[in-house]
Amino acid sequence: MLDKPNKWRSALIGGVVIGLVSGIPVISLVNCCCCAGILGGGVFTYYLYRNEHVEGMVPLESSDALILGIMAGVVGAFVQAVIHGFMILLFAGVQQELMRNIMGGIIDRLERSGGFPSDAIDQMRDQIERSLRESNTMWGVMLNLFMSLIIYPIFAMLGGLLGYAMFRTKKTEQTPSAPQ
Amino acid sequence: MNLSKRIYTAFVLSAGLWCVAIVAAPVLYALGGAGGRTFAEALYLGFSRICHQLDGRSLHLFGAKFGVCVRCTSIYFSFFLGLLLYPFFRSLDSGSIPNVRWLLVAVFPMAADAALNDLGIHRSDELTRVVTGSVAGFIFALFILPLFLEALKQLFIRRNLQGDSRYAGQAQ
Numbered sequence: 647m648l649d650k651p652n653k654w655r656s657a658l659i660g661g662v663v664i665g666l667v668s669g670i671p672v673i674s675l676v677n678c679c680c681c682a683g684i685l686g687g688g689v690f691t692y693y694l695y696r697n698e699h700v701e702g703m704v705p706l707e708s709s710d711a712l713i714l715g716i717m718a719g720v721v722g723a724f725v726q727a728v729i730h731g732f733m734i735l736l737f738a739g740v741q742q743e744l745m746r747n748i749m750g751g752i753i754d755r756l757e758r759s760g761g762f763p764s765d766a767i768d769q770m771r772d773q774i775e776r777s778l779r780e781s782n783t784m785w786g787v788m789l790n791l792f793m794s795l796i797i798y799p800i801f802a803m804l805g806g807l808l809g810y811a812m813f814r815t816k817k818t819e820q821t822p823s824a825p826q
Numbered sequence: 827m828n829l830s831k832r833i834y835t836a837f838v839l840s841a842g843l844w845c846v847a848i849v850a851a852p853v854l855y856a857l858g859g860a861g862g863r864t865f866a867e868a869l870y871l872g873f874s875r876i877c878h879q880l881d882g883r884s885l886h887l888f889g890a891k892f893g894v895c896v897r898c899t900s901i902y903f904s905f906f907l908g909l910l911l912y913p914f915f916r917s918l919d920s921g922s923i924p925n926v927r928w929l930l931v932a933v934f935p936m937a938a939d940a941a942l943n944d945l946g947i948h949r950s951d952e953l954t955r956v957v958t959g960s961v962a963g964f965i966f967a968l969f970i971l972p973l974f975l976e977a978l979k980q981l982f983i984r985r986n987l988q989g990d991s992r993y994a995g996q997a998q
Binding site for chain 1: 878898929944977984
């Protein structure tokens with residue numbers, strides 16, 4: 647039987663996707679919904695890996711999904727930190743102003759739609775202003791990386807396991823019986 | 827205690843600790859003095875990576891908000907509840923997961939509640955957030971726990987087999 651495909655390719659692509667989704671301003675807001683971007687990245691990583699698996703290879707197991715998720719989460723944390731640092735280097739002031747304008751526009755629209763209470767709108771404005779101030783320092787970048795290295799692998803691992811549940815077929819993947 | 831039970835206990839304790847941290851943030855902030863407040867701020871900062879933490883969308887304790895919003899709180903607490911109840915319904919060694927369609931049941935109501943609210947079609951409130959979040963968290967637990975147990979058992983077994991073969995090599 648052939649060996650399983652190498653995990654690094656899928657983990658790197660999945661990790662870059664996680665990093666991009668989490669690092670690019672505005673798109674990163676998707677993570678405010680229980681880390682949906684990171685969970686989705688974990689699912690995507692397992693999907694990529696599964697596509698590399700062909701008949702005749704050793705069957706995929708849930709431990710592959712678990713390891714893939716953790717690997718993608720670690721890669722994603724570094725990619726996100728690099729994007730964050732890069733944004734600061736290139737656009738420190740411009741980016742802050744741009745983000746302030748974009749987010750201000752979105753919040754104004756939300757306020758006009760009447761879907762959010764006014765205190766939630768004020769809170770949102772405060773939070774964005776605070777995060778814009780705090781994020782643009784070296785300490786902010788390091789703290790961001792530290793937090794990401796804890797949270798991303800956990801959620802990407804859960805995403806990988808959900809991906810395994812979604813894409814597994816009884817034909818190719820088997821569960822070896824474990825000793826009691 | 828067998829391997830499954832040990833992994834299960836560690837997983838439940840970790841999830842429980844996560845839930846305790848969500849509630850500890852407002853308690854420490856309100857009652858913990860200067861040190862407690864610093865620790866609470868660290869918790870809020872950590873949770874800010876995974877939740878918007880809007881004041882109007884969070885539960886409060888002693889006047890301070892929980893570490894995450896009401897929807898996320900419901901997801902994590904019902905996930906924890908799902909982990910606790912799992913052994914009463916299925917064996918930890920069964921490794922079986924529900925039909926994948928249940929994932930749609932978990933995600934769709936929550937996504938619809940949030941999306942329709944943002945589009946102004948339906949007004950999401952605390953009750954809808956709690957109900958949809960709780961359903962999602964509970965169903966996620968039924969998928970993730972058996973797969974996590976199975977995955978870690980596979981890794982332990984593989985490590986033990988490698989250890990055995992190494993010793994066998996040394997003996998020769």
